[in-house]
Amino acid sequence: xxxxxxxxxxxxxxxxxxxxxxxxxxxxxxxxxxxxxxxxxxxxxxxxxxxxxxxxxxxxxxxxxxxxxxxxxxxxxxxxxxxxxxxxxxxxxxxxxxxxxxxxxxxxxxxxxxxxxxxxxxxxxxxxxxxxxxxxxxxxxxxxxxxxxxxxx
Amino acid sequence: xxxxxxxxxxxxxxxxxxxxxxxxxxxxxxxxxxxxxxxxxxxxxxxxxxxxxxxxxxxxxxxxxxxxxxxxxxxxxxxxxxxxxxxxxxxxxxxxxxxxxxxxxxxxxxxxxxxxxxxxxxxxxxxxxx
Numbered sequence: 275x276x277x278x279x280x281x282x283x284x285x286x287x288x289x290x291x292x293x294x295x296x297x298x299x300x301x302x303x304x305x306x307x308x309x310x311x312x313x314x315x316x317x318x319x320x321x322x323x324x325x326x327x328x329x330x331x332x333x334x335x336x337x338x339x340x341x342x343x344x345x346x347x348x349x350x351x352x353x354x355x356x357x358x359x360x361x362x363x364x365x366x367x368x369x370x371x372x373x374x375x376x377x378x379x380x381x382x383x384x385x386x387x388x389x390x391x392x393x394x395x396x397x398x399x400x401x402x403x404x405x406x407x408x409x410x411x412x413x414x415x416x417x418x419x420x421x422x423x424x425x426x427x
Numbered sequence: 428x429x430x431x432x433x434x435x436x437x438x439x440x441x442x443x444x445x446x447x448x449x450x451x452x453x454x455x456x457x458x459x460x461x462x463x464x465x466x467x468x469x470x471x472x473x474x475x476x477x478x479x480x481x482x483x484x485x486x487x488x489x490x491x492x493x494x495x496x497x498x499x500x501x502x503x504x505x506x507x508x509x510x511x512x513x514x515x516x517x518x519x520x521x522x523x524x525x526x527x528x529x530x531x532x533x534x535x536x537x538x539x540x541x542x543x544x545x546x547x548x549x550x551x552x553x554x555x556x557x
Binding site: 302317355360364 | 451452454455456458459462492494521522523540542543544545
């Protein structure tokens, strides 16, 4: 095992631990990682990439509906509900947790609250995406160097 | 508990229908069920689940999302029970408590919060054996 691979593995483990410690990810992401094996080595990347595409569609849809006059709060709520579910499924904890207050504002038909929640959601999603893309880059570098990707503890 | 969809071998696999419109989630659920040695089929809304059953398909267990286009999980569950489908139907959803009450009342056997875990699937398999 070369020093480079060991260093990459250490960086990967540290970054992964930080994502859990800071609440970006929860135990559901561990479930996802445990489904990855030699027969499906890119399972996590595939699922999360779909989640990224889905997130961007949903966030754009929310923004579009909130710009309409009058605002269809039921439609916004439907998008937020979907986003909450998909985020929960993959363990995107901080994104998921922002959806509940957002739904409350939708129910109250509070436009200002909804717009604020959407901004927070966009910011949180952007942070998650950047952090996961970095993790996946490390994963691919480890795999390219013939190393084993550390599994979650 | 009604049985259906399994092959007639000495150790038939449990058959599961995943009713979920969100592709990453259905991919995840399918992977978890396959790890538990189950046969899986995926449809992306309640209407397709009902259509499958209208054509005579049956499954040991149905994992049903709540929020879906055309026909949501509660509507699909109610329709399936009206059709006489006695398979175990398990809700997997992030809906509110109020929506969960409606979902259970539609005829679910169990309702889990998203995300589905192997422990939840093992609980379902245990129940199916009883």
